[in-house]
Amino acid sequence: EQVEESGGGLVQAGESLRLSCTVSRLSTHYPRVGWFRQAPGKEREGVACIMRNGNTYYEPFATDRFTMSRDATQNTLYLQMNSLKTEDTALYYCATADNGEWCSFQPGDFGHWGQGTQVTVSS
Numbered sequence: 061e062q063v064e065e066s067g068g069g070l071v072q073a074g075e076s077l078r079l080s081c082t083v084s085r086l087s088t089h090y091p092r093v094g095w096f097r098q099a100p101g102k103e104r105e106g107v108a109c110i111m112r113n114g115n116t117y118y119e120p121f122a123t124d125r126f127t128m129s130r131d132a133t134q135n136t137l138y139l140q141m142n143s144l145k146t147e148d149t150a151l152y153y154c155a156t157a158d159n160g161e162w163c164s165f166q167p168g169d170f171g172h173w174g175q176g177t178q179v180t181v182s183s
Contacts, residue, residue: 068177081154087130097150106165151176
C-alpha cells in the first residue's frame with residue numbers, strides 16, 4: 061500500500077504550503093485518511109482527517125488555518141496550510157486506514173504510513 065507525502069519545505073511565519081499525499085488507490089477508496097505531524101521531542105499528533113464520504117475533521121489548532129481535501133478522480137489528497145507559525149514546524153505524515161466508521165486522530169487507527177515530509181517555519 062503506497063503512501064507518499066510531498067510538498068514540504070522552509071517557509072517564513074505567515075506563509076502557506078500545500079502538502080500532497082499520493083496513495084495506491086482512488087482517494088475515495090479509503091474509509092479514512094489522516095494527516096499527522098511530529099515535532100522533535102514530541103509525540104505524533106493528528107492534524108486532519110477525511111472520511112470516505114468527504115467529511116473532514118480537524119484538531120483545534122488546525123481548524124481555522126488548515127484545509128484537507130482530495131481529488132476524487134485521482135489518488136491524491138492535500139493539506140493546505142495557511143498562516144503558518146513556527147510551532148507548526150514538524151515532520152508531516154499522511155496515513156490511510158482499511159476500516160473505520162469515524163474520523164480518528166489516533167495514530168494506531170491507521171495502518172499505512174508514508175515517510176513524511178518536513179515543514180519548517182522560520183520567524
